[in-house]
Amino acid sequence: DVQSASVRVMAFQTKTVILVGEKGDGKSQLGNLLLGRSAFVSSDAAQSVTDRCSVAESTDQELGVQFRVIDTIGLADNGKTVEDVYAILSGFAVFAQGGIAAVLVVLPGGRFPQAVADTLVAIEAFFGPDVWKHAIVVFNKTGKTPDEIWAERGPPDLEHAKRKWRQAGAEICTMRRIPKADDGSLLAHRVQAHVAALKAAIVARRGTYDPQVFQEHRRHLEREAQAALQPLRSAHWRRDMERANQKLLVGQLDRTRWQAERQRILKSDKNEQTKRQAIAVTVGACAGGGVGGMAVGAVGAVAGAMTGGGAGYAWDAWQ
Numbered sequence: 001d002v003q004s005a006s007v008r009v010m011a012f013q014t015k016t017v018i019l020v021g022e023k024g025d026g027k028s029q030l031g032n033l034l035l036g037r038s039a040f041v042s043s044d045a046a047q048s049v050t051d052r053c054s055v056a057e058s059t060d061q062e063l064g065v066q067f068r069v070i071d072t073i074g075l076a077d078n079g080k081t082v083e084d085v086y087a088i089l090s091g092f093a094v095f096a097q098g099g100i101a102a103v104l105v106v107l108p109g110g111r112f113p114q115a116v117a118d119t120l121v122a123i124e125a126f127f128g129p130d131v132w133k134h135a136i137v138v139f140n141k142t143g144k145t146p147d148e149i150w151a152e153r154g155p156p157d158l159e160h161a162k163r164k165w166r167q168a169g170a171e172i173c174t175m176r177r178i179p180k181a182d183d184g185s186l187l188a189h190r191v192q193a194h195v196a197a198l199k200a201a202i203v204a205r206r207g208t209y210d211p212q213v214f215q216e217h218r219r220h221l222e223r224e225a226q227a228a229l230q231p232l233r234s235a236h237w238r239r240d241m242e243r244a245n246q247k248l249l250v251g252q253l254d255r256t257r258w259q260a261e262r263q264r265i266l267k268s269d270k271n272e273q274t275k276r277q278a279i280a281v282t283v284g285a286c287a288g289g290g291v292g293g294m295a296v297g298a299v300g301a302v303a304g305a306m307t308g309g310g311a312g313y314a315w316d317a318w319q
Contacts, residue, residue, distance in 0.1 A: 012059055012064055012065055012066045013064070013065055013066070014057075014065075014066045014067075014068055014098060015065050015066070015067050015068065015101040015102070015202055015203060016068045016070070016095065016096045016098065016099070016100050016101055016208075017034065017067060017068065017069050017070070017100070017101060017102050017103075017104055017202060018070045018072060018092075018096070018100055018102075018103050018104065019031050019069065019070065019071050019072060019104050019106060020072050020075065020103060020104070020105055020106070020119075020123055021074070021075070021105055021106035021107060021119060022074055022075065022106075022107075022108075022115060022116060022119045023074030024074075025106050025107060025108050025140055026106050026138075026140040026141075026178035027071060027072070027074075027104075027106045028040035028041060028071050029178045030104065030106055030138060030140075030178050031056070031069045031071045033178065033191070033192075033195045034058070034067055034069055034195065034198070034199065035056055035057075035058040035067065035069055036058055037058065039054070039056035039058075039069075040054055040056065040071045054070070054071045055068065055069070055070050055071075055092065055095050055251070056068075056069055056071075057069070060199060063199060063200075063203055065199075065203055067199070067202075068095065070092050070095060070096070072088075072089055072092075073085055073088050073089070075119050075122040075123065075126075082122070086126055086213075089126060089213075090213055090214070090217040091217070091254070091255065092251075093213075093214035093215075093217040093218050094218065094221070094248075094249060094250060094251035095251050096210070096214060097218070097250075098208060099207075099208025099209055099210045100134060100208055100209045100210070100211075101134075101202055101203075101205055101208055102134055102135070102136050102201075102202045102205055103123075103127065103131055103134050103135045103136070103209070104135075104136050104138055104198075105120075105123060105135055105136070105137045105138065106138045106140055106178075107119075107137060107138070107139050107140070108139070108140060108141060109139040109140055109141045109142020109143075109144065109174065110141065110142050112154060112155045112157060112158045114157075116157075117157035117158075117161075120157075120161050126211075126213060127209075127211045127213070128211050128212055128213070130168075130209065131209065131211070132164050132165055132167075132168035132169075132170045133168045133169055133170070133209070134205065134207075134208075134209040135165065135168070135170040135171075136170065136171045136172075136173055136198065136201055136202070137165060137170060137171070137172050137173070138172075138173045138174070138175065138178075138198070139172065139173070139174045139175070140175050140177065140178050141175075141176065141177050141178075142174050142175070142176065143176055144174055145174060146171075146172040146173060146174055149162075149172055149174065150162065150166075150172060171201055173194065173197070173198055173201070174194075175191055175194050176191070177191075178191070218249070221248060221249055221255075222249065225245035225248060225249060228241055228244075228245065228262050228266075229241055229242070229245070231266065231269070232265070232266070232269045233269060233272075233273055234269050234272050234273070237265050237268055237269040237272070240265050241262065241265050244258055244261045244262065244265070245258075
């Protein structure tokens, strides 16, 4: 029944996986294979089709695991500065609050140009040196086995990277070609065995990784959320802001939409305070002269509203 099904889903452990690498090397396609569906736009072209990070989830019934996959923007994406790329990556800290189970670094097999070496440097610069303790390096478009890649002598930059990986306990996975999720070819069926092994490797990894940059970003959001409550006077607008803050902190509302909601609530709260002050002034004027003053003030307020001359005009006419 529905209740028992929901209990089973809640019992599944969530494994958050982040896909990083260079544009066109198969990050998005690998994410689709892990999810078992086409959740991310993918392309074999050298030009990036991922201009922002995306998040999708899928439950593996056999493993009893819910995979949350974050497909990131290419770290050397054309048209974006390093600061822009890092800001986009930081924004997805809210989806990894339980920590990252694995960082899947997708690299091209058979070649190791300077761009790939630069990508590895960028990964470490952003996530921190401990990232390799939680990394699974996936070489795409290669017929070599992981043991062969570990054993062979490669370019100096690759050898330097392999030493770091070996010391940190990183794993290597290889694929002849990462197919699309809806590819029904024989190769795609064979790759499924690699995908199953990759999932098992993710599940088997102990502990999680919460990069310092993610922690700092979440703290920054929390400070912003608290600051958004400070100027609000009305209880119901504070409740609306608290709901918006909660959505921001769990990733249900992106920062741009949250800022728009914050401005709307702040404007509504100010308008309400202005109306309350106007009412208070009117009531004060009515109560200012005792019983007689109340009657005079009431007549003046009504007459003033009717004539457009205001309460002062009505008072002069009464006198």
